[in-house]
Amino acid sequence: METPSLPDAVLPPPPPAAEPLQFTGNGAEYFRIWIVNLALTIVTLGIYSAWAKVRRLQYFHRNTLLAGSGFDYHGRPLAILKGRIIAVVMVSGTNFLFDYDPEYGLVALVAVIAVLPWLLVRSIAFRLRNTSWRGVRFDFHGAGLQGYRVFLVWPLLALVSFGLLWPSAHSRLVSFQRNHAAFGGSRFSFRGTIGDFYKVYLLTSLLFSVVPVALFALVMFALSAGASYSVQTIMVSIGVVCFYGALLSGGPFLVSRLQNLIWNRTRLESHEFRSDVKFGKLLWITLGNLALTIITLGLFRPFAAIRTARYRVGCVTLIPSESLEGFVGRRIEEVGAVGEEVGEFLDIDIAL
Amino acid sequence: MSAADRVACDYFDGRSSKRHPVTLGVEDGHAVVEGEGVSRREPLQAVRVSERMGGAARMVSFADGAFCEVRDHDALDALLHATGYRDSIVVRMQNRWRVAAAGIAICAALVVVTYLFVLPWAADQAAAHVPASAIETMSNRTLEMLDEHVLEPSKASPERARDLAAKFARLSTPDGSKIAHRVEFRSAPLVGPNAFALPSGTIIVTDELLALTDRDDEILGVLAHELGHVARRHGVRQVLQSSVVGLFVTWYLGDVSSLLTAVPAALLEARYSRDHEREADEYAARMLRHNAMSPELLAVMLGRLERAHGSGDAGSGTDDKSNDRGLPEYLSTHPATAERIEALRRP
Structure with a gap:
């Protein structure tokens, strides 16, 4: 029997529903993975750390779900181990040369700085090309040379301007990362402006350094003006609370605003993203994590990582413009892990 | 093997993000995937299973990059058990609280030894070079x-x-x-x-x-x-x-x-x-x-x-x-x- 063609079949299909990202990791589960792999790393004098890293990333990727399917991480432990060894040789070699002769050391340091931007670009590529969703790999098209502008020139400008140019540098870094990223054959794009970044950073510094300093000045003024003892006590208490509060909450505030800014301005072809991280919620999680990590002598750390990931991942929603079934993968060229490992060794965090 | 021993999962062909609801089973040394528009039969040696990682999905992958994403852990475990598959030792350790306790002991021992002996020794060595x-x-x-x-x-x-x-x-x-x-x-x-x-x-x-x-x-x-x-x-x-x-x-x-x-x-x-x-x-x-x-x-x-x-x-x-x-x-x-x-x- 032939299906009669319904009149509404010619209408465009309704836009697919928003797809919130979901994180299904669990603290107790991750704790056991973390501690076993940490112990194995210790027992093998650090060699196992490459395998531990792959497990950690796999755990977080596979527990991040979009439209019912998990992400996956494909980095190979041996590639990571090789990268780690080269990173250690590079950094300790430079240190050794400094001990041997400061002039050689300086030459080595300049050489390391000169290759660093290129390595960091490779690091982004390594991370993305080894990440997949539904079997389709992410990709990165940024060329090594372009990395010099965002990883060397702009950070240096930010440094010599005493941080005044940092929001601009950060904006360029995010644009570079996002505009060259792809999922299969589909390109990501970033529409955030330098002004957006300045707004976030200005607000953060206003709320969390200018205001406390002003309060501190007020307190000092009250003290010197010879206010009554009880007024002084109240003023000092307010000052102390504000000072500590600002110090503790500045980080979560910046993190929440930046995540929202970056994801709300990111697109994958015509798919859009929404991020709605609430500062208060993130602050509560961060403070709780800090307190519990201290109380448990550090053992809470894996639970803290899960708690933070659950909240931050859960705040992101994909607004599809069409079905998510149509992404097509491309052949991906393998990248070495040296960049990733040098970056990690020097504690340069370019993830987001 | 009866249909009851088959595991419901999602199949992806490794090239596109299209999700195919399928069932996965094992028949005479072959992994069998059946679903709408999908029918695969591969020898078990050519199939790889990702390790068990808590509640996260496990991937049963084929050589060409296609894979099944499996969330029904009990059913998959039963299937794997029948093929003689055994979890790696690390995976088994990760599942035991007792091993985790041993892990804590090893980490604590490292911290204590570093704190009591390694760091003072290293500081002594380094102090001579200041x-x-x-x-x-x-x-x-x-x-x-x-x-x-x-x-x-x-x-x-x-x-x-x-x-x-x-x-x-x-x-x-x-x-x-x-x-x-x-x-x-x-x-x-x-x-x-x-x-x-x-x-x-x-x-x-x-x-x-x-x-x-x-x-x-x-x-x-x-x-x-x-x-x-x-x-x-x-x-x-x-x-x-x-x-x-x-x-x-x-x-x-x-x-x-x-x-x-x-x-x-x-x-x-x-x-x-x-x-x-x-x-x-x-x-x-x-x-x-x-x-x-x-x-x-x-x-x-x-x-x-x-x-x-x-x-x-x-x-x-x-x-x-x-x-x-x-x-x-x-x-x-x-x-x-x-x-x-x-x-x-x-x-």
């Missing part, structure tokens, strides 16, 4: 700061001061090496009876300490203790150890605030200064004996200092202005004075 000019600059700055805020010019008799410094200079060190040092005198009403050494070898003695005794030999005992700090590079080691401990604690707790992290770091560093006091006492005892003097001189002086500070466990006249009374031994920066006196009296 350039003398850096130590000199650091020490001079400290003394300038102290002179500005805490110390005042000495009002003690210059003759006695000169005499003391000369007597101390005539003593030889236990190993006979020459240790560059300079004895300085200051009045310090805020600090009280005290003596302390800067890493450069400058030893400061307060007028209040001189006033505690008429016997110069007892002062020499205290000076020997301070020279011990200089000889063993305690100042520089303390700075190095504190920086490493501080950096580690800050890194581990995340970047939030150096204020909260300062407390655990300070507690951890307290032990190092107690060890340094003991080392300096031992050095002083050896130095005094080496010069045919008795370690009792320092012991007597410690007793006087304790009484002068009017507490059961004062800063004991060496380095410390704090009053540690009432703190348990493991929290205090100085070993209990009684314990130190007893150690000095041991033959």
Whole structure:
């Protein structure tokens, strides 16, 4: 029997529903993975750390779900181990040369700085090309040379301007990362402006350094003006609370605003993203994590990582413009892990 | 194999993001995937299964990049079990709380060994490589700061001061090496009876300490203790150890605030200064004996200092202005004075 063609079949299909990202990791589960792999790393004098890293990333990727399917991480432990060894040789070699002769050391340091931007670009590529969703790999098209502008020139400008140019540098870094990223054959794009970044950073510094300093000045003024003892006590208490509060909450505030800014301005072809991280919620999680990590002598750390990931991942929603079934993968060229490992060794965090 | 033994899962072809709901089963040594538009049969040797990782999905992948994403763990386990598949040893360890407890023990052992032995040893090695000019600059700055805020010019008799410094200079060190040092005198009403050494070898003695005794030999005992700090590079080691401990604690707790992290770091560093006091006492005892003097001189002086500070466990006249009374031994920066006196009296 032939299906009669319904009149509404010619209408465009309704836009697919928003797809919130979901994180299904669990603290107790991750704790056991973390501690076993940490112990194995210790027992093998650090060699196992490459395998531990792959497990950690796999755990977080596979527990991040979009439209019912998990992400996956494909980095190979041996590639990571090789990268780690080269990173250690590079950094300790430079240190050794400094001990041997400061002039050689300086030459080595300049050489390391000169290759660093290129390595960091490779690091982004390594991370993305080894990440997949539904079997389709992410990709990165940024060329090594372009990395010099965002990883060397702009950070240096930010440094010599005493941080005044940092929001601009950060904006360029995010644009570079996002505009060259792809999922299969589909390109990501970033529409955030330098002004957006300045707004976030200005607000953060206003709320969390200018205001406390002003309060501190007020307190000092009250003290010197010879206010009554009880007024002084109240003023000092307010000052102390504000000072500590600002110090503790500045980080979560910046993190929440930046995540929202970056994801709300990111697109994958015509798919859009929404991020709605609430500062208060993130602050509560961060403070709780800090307190519990201290109380448990550090053992809470894996639970803290899960708690933070659950909240931050859960705040992101994909607004599809069409079905998510149509992404097509491309052949991906393998990248070495040296960049990733040098970056990690020097504690340069370019993830987001 | 019956349909009941088949596992419901999602199949992806490795090229597109299209999801195919399928069932996965095993039939005569082959993995079989069946679903709408999908029908695959691959020998088991050509199939790879990702390890069990808590509740996360497991991937059953084929050589061409296609895979099944499986969330029904019990069903998959049963299927795998039938094929003779066994989880790797690490995966089995990750599932056991008892192994996790062993893991905690290993990590704790590493932290304790590092803290008690590795870090002090490394700081000792590194201290020898800190350039003398850096130590000199650091020490001079400290003394300038102290002179500005805490110390005042000495009002003690210059003759006695000169005499003391000369007597101390005539003593030889236990190993006979020459240790560059300079004895300085200051009045310090805020600090009280005290003596302390800067890493450069400058030893400061307060007028209040001189006033505690008429016997110069007892002062020499205290000076020997301070020279011990200089000889063993305690100042520089303390700075190095504190920086490493501080950096580690800050890194581990995340970047939030150096204020909260300062407390655990300070507690951890307290032990190092107690060890340094003991080392300096031992050095002083050896130095005094080496010069045919008795370690009792320092012991007597410690007793006087304790009484002068009017507490059961004062800063004991060496380095410390704090009053540690009432703190348990493991929290205090100085070993209990009684314990130190007893150690000095041991033959």
